[in-house]
Amino acid sequence: xxxxxxxxxxxxxxxxxxIDEYQIILDRxxxxxxLNELGxxxxxxxxxxxxxxxxRHLGKFLTxxxxxxxxxxxxxxxxxxxxxxxxxxxMESHNHPSYIEPxxxxxxxxxxxxxxxxxxxxxxxxxxxxxxxxxxxxxxTKTLVDGVxxxxxxxxxxxxxxxxxxxxxxxxxxxxxILVNAMCVGLARADKxxxxxxxxxxxxxxxxxxxxxxxxxxxxxxxxxxxxxxxEEKRPTVQVGDPFTEKLLIEACMELMATDAIIAIQDMxxxxxxxxxxxxxxKGGVGIELNLDDVPQREEGMTPYEMMLSESQERMLMVIxxxxxxxxxxxxxxxxxDVAQIGHTTDTGRLVLNHKGKVVCDIPIAPLADDAPNxxxxxxxxxxxxxxxxxxxxxxxxxxxxxxMVGSPxxxxxxxxxxxxxxxxxxxxxxxxxxxxxxxIVRIHGTNKAVAITTDVTPRYCYADPYEGGKQCVAETWRxxxxxxxxxxxxxDCLNFGNPERPEIxxxxxxxxxxxxxxxRAFDYPVVSGNVSLYNETNGVAIPPTPAVGGVxxxxxxxxxxxxxxxxxxxxxxxxxxxSGWLGSSIYLREVAGSEDGAPPPVDLSKEKLNGDYVRRLxxxxxxxxxxxxxxxxxxxxxxxxxxxxxxGVDIHRAPNSCPISGWYFGEDQARYLLAVDPNSVNxxxxxxxxxxxxxxxxxxxxGTKVSSNDGLNLELSKIRSTYEAWLPGLMES
Amino acid sequence: xxxxxxxxxxxxxxxxxxxALEKVTGRPAQMIWHRETEIPSDIDFVVIPGGFSxxxxxxxxxxxxxxxxxxxxxxxxxxGLPVAGFCNGFQILTETGLLPxxxxxxxxxxxxxxxxxxRINNGNSRFTSAYGGTPEVTFPIAHHDGNYYAEDAxxxxxEKDGRVLFKYVGNPNGSARDIAGxxxxxxxxxxxxxxPERAIDPLHGGTDGINLFKSIIESI
Numbered sequence: 001x002x003x004x005x006x007x008x009x010x011x012x013x014x015x016x017x018x019i020d021e022y023q024i025i026l027d028r029x030x031x032x033x034x035l036n037e038l039g040x041x042x043x044x045x046x047x048x049x050x051x052x053x054x055x056r057h058l059g060k061f062l063t064x065x066x067x068x069x070x071x072x073x074x075x076x077x078x079x080x081x082x083x084x085x086x087x088x089x090x091m092e093s094h095n096h097p098s099y100i101e102p103x104x105x106x107x108x109x110x111x112x113x114x115x116x117x118x119x120x121x122x123x124x125x126x127x128x129x130x131x132x133x134x135x136x137x138x139x140x141t142k143t144l145v146d147g148v149x150x151x152x153x154x155x156x157x158x159x160x161x162x163x164x165x166x167x168x169x170x171x172x173x174x175x176x177x178i179l180v181n182a183m184c185v186g187l188a189r190a191d192k193x194x195x196x197x198x199x200x201x202x203x204x205x206x207x208x209x210x211x212x213x214x215x216x217x218x219x220x221x222x223x224x225x226x227x228x229x230x231x232e233e234k235r236p237t238v239q240v241g242d243p244f245t246e247k248l249l250i251e252a253c254m255e256l257m258a259t260d261a262i263i264a265i266q267d268m269x270x271x272x273x274x275x276x277x278x279x280x281x282x283k284g285g286v287g288i289e290l291n292l293d294d295v296p297q298r299e300e301g302m303t304p305y306e307m308m309l310s311e312s313q314e315r316m317l318m319v320i321x322x323x324x325x326x327x328x329x330x331x332x333x334x335x336x337x338d339v340a341q342i343g344h345t346t347d348t349g350r351l352v353l354n355h356k357g358k359v360v361c362d363i364p365i366a367p368l369a370d371d372a373p374n375x376x377x378x379x380x381x382x383x384x385x386x387x388x389x390x391x392x393x394x395x396x397x398x399x400x401x402x403x404x405m406v407g408s409p410x411x412x413x414x415x416x417x418x419x420x421x422x423x424x425x426x427x428x429x430x431x432x433x434x435x436x437x438x439x440x441i442v443r444i445h446g447t448n449k450a451v452a453i454t455t456d457v458t459p460r461y462c463y464a465d466p467y468e469g470g471k472q473c474v475a476e477t478w479r480x481x482x483x484x485x486x487x488x489x490x491x492x493d494c495l496n497f498g499n500p501e502r503p504e505i506x507x508x509x510x511x512x513x514x515x516x517x518x519x520x521r522a523f524d525y526p527v528v529s530g531n532v533s534l535y536n537e538t539n540g541v542a543i544p545p546t547p548a549v550g551g552v553x554x555x556x557x558x559x560x561x562x563x564x565x566x567x568x569x570x571x572x573x574x575x576x577x578x579x580s581g582w583l584g585s586s587i588y589l590r591e592v593a594g595s596e597d598g599a600p601p602p603v604d605l606s607k608e609k610l611n612g613d614y615v616r617r618l619x620x621x622x623x624x625x626x627x628x629x630x631x632x633x634x635x636x637x638x639x640x641x642x643x644x645x646x647x648x649g650v651d652i653h654r655a656p657n658s659c660p661i662s663g664w665y666f667g668e669d670q671a672r673y674l675l676a677v678d679p680n681s682v683n684x685x686x687x688x689x690x691x692x693x694x695x696x697x698x699x700x701x702x703x704g705t706k707v708s709s710n711d712g713l714n715l716e717l718s719k720i721r722s723t724y725e726a727w728l729p730g731l732m733e734s
Numbered sequence: 735x736x737x738x739x740x741x742x743x744x745x746x747x748x749x750x751x752x753x754a755l756e757k758v759t760g761r762p763a764q765m766i767w768h769r770e771t772e773i774p775s776d777i778d779f780v781v782i783p784g785g786f787s788x789x790x791x792x793x794x795x796x797x798x799x800x801x802x803x804x805x806x807x808x809x810x811x812x813x814g815l816p817v818a819g820f821c822n823g824f825q826i827l828t829e830t831g832l833l834p835x836x837x838x839x840x841x842x843x844x845x846x847x848x849x850x851x852x853r854i855n856n857g858n859s860r861f862t863s864a865y866g867g868t869p870e871v872t873f874p875i876a877h878h879d880g881n882y883y884a885e886d887a888x889x890x891x892x893e894k895d896g897r898v899l900f901k902y903v904g905n906p907n908g909s910a911r912d913i914a915g916x917x918x919x920x921x922x923x924x925x926x927x928x929x930p931e932r933a934i935d936p937l938h939g940g941t942d943g944i945n946l947f948k949s950i951i952e953s954i
Binding site for chain 2: 153154429434
């Protein structure tokens with residue numbers, strides 16, 4: 001089986017393997033690998049597939065809970081939502097490809113995350129996304145926004161899964177590396193969840209879906225390295241998506257999953273046929289033998305190396321119950337998909353590949369997965385910053401500041417984006433980006449319960465203090481789910497960072513994880529799935545640390561839920577939670593005072609829990625007409641968003657003995673909620689809060705057509721709305 | 735009363751249409767696979783659902799309009815079988831020639847999804863009679879190719895014959911004369927870009943779609 005190509009140090013290095021890593025391969029094999037084998041080792045040991053820099057830290061996460069059916073380690077996490085129903089969800093990055101080719105990069109990101117979910121037996125019911133772009137006036141930003149949004153819409157809309165929410169930020173830290181994180185939520189029966197562990201010996205292995213082409217070869221390796229000025233040359237390593245095939249694949253898999261024909265199933269994502277076959281074999285403790293001549297191929301003359309490393313989209317690998325082959329063929333033929341039996345399971349523990357009558361790869365599987373490098377990279381903690389004293393931050397004209405804020409890149413309306421996404425297909429969307437609410441709400445089909453879904457992270461906090469920022473991103477998703485009346489259940493995460501070989505970046509990574517984990521434990525809110533994206537750097541400049549969190553909660557009964565948009569004329573505006581006027585790392589400081597300094601707001605997890613549990617209780621007791629948390633931009637932005645959503649003005653006043661007005665209106669203290677309630681409910685709500693040791697006060701009244709206060713704030717809602725709506729279309733049409 | 739929904743590869747509003755039909759008729763709709771060759775004779779009303787049939791390859795609706803089941807549907811529609819197509823279904827109906835004109839790319843060039851106000855332009859048709867004089871309704875729209883085009887002579891005739899059943903209030907896609915939905919000369923075939931099947935339940939944000947289904951079903 002000797003192959004002509006001699007493995008030189010140059011070839012090893014081109015495959016992204018270090019000398020030490022190559023030495024391990026030599027030791028494990030007892031010989032030099034051939035080129036196919038080297039390619040397989042290189043993708044399996046890439047950062048993207050092996051998590052070699054992050055694995056030991058990810059192990060700290062809380063991953064178990066009373067509703068967790070499957071935590072990290074499978075294609076997606078699975079949680080129990082009662083009545084035999086399960087929710088399967090995950091978030092994943094497609095950052096590197098989306099920067100190189102925004103439409104296809106983003107589209108295939110959506111396709112990939114959906115496959116992770118329906119691979120496990122769940123019908124996808126909702127899509128979310130978390131996007132970060134560079135400065136608005138950077139030369140590439142508009143093109144990237146345009147392509148990414150069109151790609152997300154183009155894929156999700158066609159497959160017919162509603163894109164119900166997400167978040168989008170702009171910051172110069174992403175000029176050279178945008179972030180495209182996509183999340184999918186699916187619905188399955190708890191007793192019909194499918195896993196990837198291959199079982200048995202001699203069981204047929206089926207290949208289903210699109211043909212294999214030369215696209216995306218070494219995509220996983222690309223995603224495991226920094227960018228430089230020549231990165232655009234990597235365009236051929238970006239995959240091309242076909243949502244039509246994906247839709248057929250979903251329906252065909254659902255149909256076959258309703259039978260007992262499937263033993264194990266795994267989608268071909270990063271590192272394609274290599275990682276899917278290796279992972280299935282490794283999890284099941286079996287070997288796999290494949291005949292590559294039987295792989296459906298899009299192009300002639302493909303080599304084993306190309307077939308094993310291709311990242312062609314919309315492909316699945318299955319181990320089929322012997323005797324059920326014809327059933328599988330029939331279902332996939334009905335849906336006009338390529339299907340082939342390409343091999344079988346063995347008891348050798350080896351991956352054996354045959355091509356044109358020759359064995360072109362014969363390696364043990366265990367080292368590929370279990371013996372992958374696991375590095376304890378040096379990490380230095382981020383230096384703590386001083387808080388900013390609100391007394392030193394002037395606020396002369398509240399009206400001007402409010403307009404400046406609502407018309408700023410991070411706070412303005414995202415309508416231009418979400419109008420390009422089908423948010424209603426499947427007709428179970430109860431609330432989506434359309435309302436600007438804290439969490440999307442999607443009904444469980446045929447029932448009166450719903451899942452609430454949110455994505456969140458505040459990268460400027462994580463940059464200033466990774467630990468507090470890590471706590472905050474988890475806490476904010478928990479708060480967002482609480483705002484709609486859901487019981488928060490679990491999270492998925494997408495950890496986007498720079499080059500882990502730099503101790504300060506690794507310090508950000510470890511800090512964020514430790515903070516996130518602390519919050520997960522405080523809320524009993526486990527991590528059930530996730531993804532790590534490192535090397536988000538260009539020419540040595542890293543992105544701000546961005547651990548995006550996707551939270552999922554359950555609304556047991558849709559007779560009791562709230563959004564931010566239900567305020568009524570005459571309602572009282574109540575704040576829950578204290579305001580100290582925390583302006584460090586706030587949007588006000590950046591947009592109005594022109595500084596990104598200061599420590600971010602500390603997150604008091606016990607107060608978060610106390611306040612949030614109280615708000616959820618009030619929603620379930622039908623005491624609230626509208627609820628919104630105070631996050632980016634602070635209290636006045638939150639109140640204004642409630643007024644905009646309801647189409648009713650609000651008059652606000654400061655709580656007695658409050659902090660300076662800059663901090664009161666725009667401080668970003670955590671653990672705070674705004675409630676619109678009937679005036680008759682004010683006293684009971686405040687007195688119960690007092691009894692629980694929760695700060696609560698009435699700070700305004702809804703009515704009229706203005707946002708106003710006795711601090712000189714006086715703006716027509718229509719004026720605010722036009723400023724709020726104008727920014728993003730203005731950018732994209734400029 | 736028996737209703738049916740035709741399912742093409744990558745139809746994606748088929749279940750939504752079936753749910754709406756079941757809600758209004760009280761009976762489950764029959765799902766008919768595109769490879770079948772005949773619409774059963776006991777079917778009283780057929781919906782061609784939204785989606786991306788055949789991935790919108792070639793032209794939206796073009797391949798679906800040539801599928802075996804559509805051939806039979808066209809023949810039966812010409813003999814009076816009531817048929818409605820929503821979104822991709824409307825595109826398919828124009829491709830079959832049952833309805834005149836064509837749907838081009840939105841004039842804004844983007845996919846557009848929003849609740850859309852519509853004026854009921856003719857409240858006396860088989861698809862609008864149950865609205866009882868309501869001037870406006872709101873249905874969601876979600877399409878990339880909803881820009882209705884036909885020659886002036888065709889548009890004039892449609893308007894003169896009262897076959898423009900719905901017009902946009904605030905044109906979202908550049909459609910000629912704000913046309914959102916039209917019917918054939920006999921009034922039994924109707925197509926529109928908006929999604930009445932997504933306005934059936936209070937949780938959808940409104941129930942304006944119910945009367946459209948009621949209208950046609952009461953007329954049978």
